[in-house]
Amino acid sequence: MDKRTSYIEIKQEQAIKDGVICVCKQVSERKIRKAVRDGNKKFIAVKQATEAASGCGLCQPFVEDIITDELSKKAK
Ligand code: FES
Structure with missing residues (x-):
């Protein structure tokens, strides 16, 4: 495995751990x-x-689903 591939894998694992939905911009669900x-x-x-x-x-x-979910929480 080259350095770039292992770097990407590490970043992806970190992103999942942090609840990152948008990997490109590192934006979390929170x-x-x-x-x-x-x-x-x-x-x-x-x-x-x-x-x-x-x-x-x-x-x-996924972002749209989270928005829908958050808005439905508000409505309750
Ligand atoms: S994962 Fe690429 S724009 Fe969000």
């Missing part, structure tokens, strides 16, 4: 939930507030 609680109710607003999903974009569905 940060996304906080942004929603701070009044960012739409995906685009959360994206601007946290930078989540502003890299490769692959995490967008």
Whole structure:
């Protein structure tokens, strides 16, 4: 395994441990939930507030799910 591959693996393991949803921008689930609680109710607003999903974009569905979940908590 070359150095770059092992570096990426270490980073990915760390990201999972820290609850990082967006690997590109290192944004955690906690940060996304906080942004929603701070009044960012739409995906685009959360994206601007946290930078989540502003890299490769692959995490967008997960970010959207977290926003939906956080908003449903609020409604209860
Ligand atoms: S993982 Fe979030 S933009 Fe790439």
